[in-house]
Amino acid sequence: MYLEGALGPHTYQYTGNFPTPILTAVPRYSLFTGDSVTLRCELTQSQNGWEFLWRKDSNRESTGAATRTINSVKVSDGGEYKCRARRGRYYTERPKAKVTIKPAQHVFRGDTVTLRCDINGEGVTSWSYSWYKEVSASVFSYRQEHTFSSVTESDAGKYTCKGSETEGSRWSQMSDAVTLTVSDPRAVLSFSPHMWLTEGDPVTLICEVYNFSTGWTFSWFTLTVSAKNSRHYNLLSDSSRGAGGNYTVSSAALNHTGVYSCRAEREKPVYKTQYSNTQLLWVTGVSPPVSLIVSPCRTQHFTSVSLSLSCEDQSNSTGWRVRRYTDGGRLEDCSSLRRGSQTGSTCTISSTNTSDTGVYWCESESGGKHHPVNITVHSGVILESPVHPVTEGDHLILRCLYRHKTSPNLRADFYKDGSLIQNQTTEMSITTVSKSHEGFYYCKHPERGESPKSWISVRGENKN
Incomplete structure (x- = not known):
């Protein structure tokens, strides 16, 4: 009968001056019944003074000589054998x-x-x-x-x-x-369908914790900034409507305009996230009492140029000021800007910087917010697009501009919502605008690069 034994060699390393035992089987490890085998527990140094301990499978250790011989092996002799040596209270086998x-x-x-x-x-x-x-x-x-x-x-x-x-x-x-x-689970806030709303539109605030999707409860907040530029998070009183990570407003009103944030918490394990990213939600009235006039009259601007924004009230009332919410999450007055100044209802930025990118609006003394404009400051190619919503039936022209050129107009490709709609032209023309033309536009030049994206809004003919 063939006998497969799980015999050595088994090596136990040790630091210092202690030898290492090596277990060998002579003549071999695989045997037939009736064969003879000698197991040797050999040390790499002198064996004088050492006591040898033997173990087969999970049996108890037994003390013996450095050599064990089985003259006529049986099937029951098969198994895994181990040995180690001991001298006093020191062992050759190191515990792990x-x-x-x-x-x-x-x-x-x-x-x-x-x-x-x-x-x-x-x-x-x-x-x-x-x-x-x-x-x-x-x-x-x-x-x-x-x-x-x-x-x-x-x-x-x-x-x-x-x-x-x-x-x-x-x-x-x-x-x-x-x-x-x-x-570090982080709450992330987004809006559906988007941040730009008209009175009566529905909107859903979505709070998510990526990679940790279950077991969370959510709270929603509006953000206000004091005169000393300190942030205050105000819990929405009806935030319990946000069960499951969604907070839905079925009919947006003007007073829903503001900067929002959310946070999440769970019980097992106990954890409360930091406040999420902040997002500006804007609800525009059908007939805003004031207009924000931008000069130069476009939404995208080059760096290191002068930019003027003025609040023009149809009734010539005073008290309007320009405020902004930047991409960096700052809520600011024009007068607080290092390169900005407010004169009456006009804000002037003497030398634009990419950090000036954000949403600008006119705010009354009572806190009413009107006529937002999304301003982008870019150092390369920009898209010349209208500041205000385009009315259905109007003629729309878009141009691709580059400052380091005698004639700023570039022959470029124009895209809407990521799809190419016109290529290698100095301007893109839409003779009769319809609601289907609403979307994100940008231009791309093969050598100068591409512009940022700008949202072009289209309103019905019956709106003012």
Whole structure:
């Protein structure tokens, strides 16, 4: 009968002056019943003074000589054999350290996390510990337990530990690496269908936590900025309508205009996100009492030029001021800008910068907001498009401009909502505008690059 034995060689490495045992089987490891085999537990150094311990499979260890011979093997002799040597309280086999992480290997930013190193070494009553992160050889902690009271993403990574005998020269093997993952769930706010609304339009505010989609409850806020430029988040009183991550307004009113944010929280594990990104929602009345006049009269502008924005009231009343909400999330008065000044109802930016990109509007002394214009400041190619909504039936012309050219008009390709609609022309002309022409437009030159996108709004003929 053929006998397959799981015999050596089994090697146990050890640092210091202790030898390494090597288990061999002579003549071979695979045997037939009746064959003879000799197992040798050989040390790489002198065997004097060493006691040998043998184990088969999961049986208890037994003490014996360095050599064991089985003269006539039986099927029951097959199995896995191990050996090690002992001299006093020192063993040739090093115990292996083990890392555990509580409460879990995947935690949230701000959680308390404890790393623990355990070593089960026979004959050793006290260990000193060394902790390592990633592939660094530097020890960052010498405690059996290392606690992060408030973890951040920088604490994430692979951790290992090992131990040394407190009163002796014995070392453990290095533990297997255990990975700590730290997540910072972030709430992200968006609008559906978009941020530009007319009175009566429906809109849904959507709050999402990417990669952690379940178990969250949501709250929605409006953002106000004080005269000292400090932010205040005001909880919407009916935010419970937002169950499931959506907050829906069935019929938008003028007073819904504002800057919004959201946040999410969950119970297991307990976590509350920071406030989400801020988003401006704008609801325009059918007949706004004031117009924002932009000079030069377009929505996209070059950098390092002068830009003027004026609030013109049909009744010639005073008290209007220009305010803006930038792409960087700042809510500002024109008078507070480093390169801006407010004279009466006119805001002048002496030298434009890309940070001036944002939504500008006219605001009354009572806080009424009217006539928003989305202004983009760009250093390269820009699209010349109308500031105000285009009326159905009007004639619309779009041009592609580049400042570093004697004639600023470029022969370029024109796109709507990402699709090419006209190529290699100095201007794009739509003779009769309809509602279907509403969308995002941009132009692209093969050498100068492409412009930012501008939203062109189309209103019905019966609207003022």
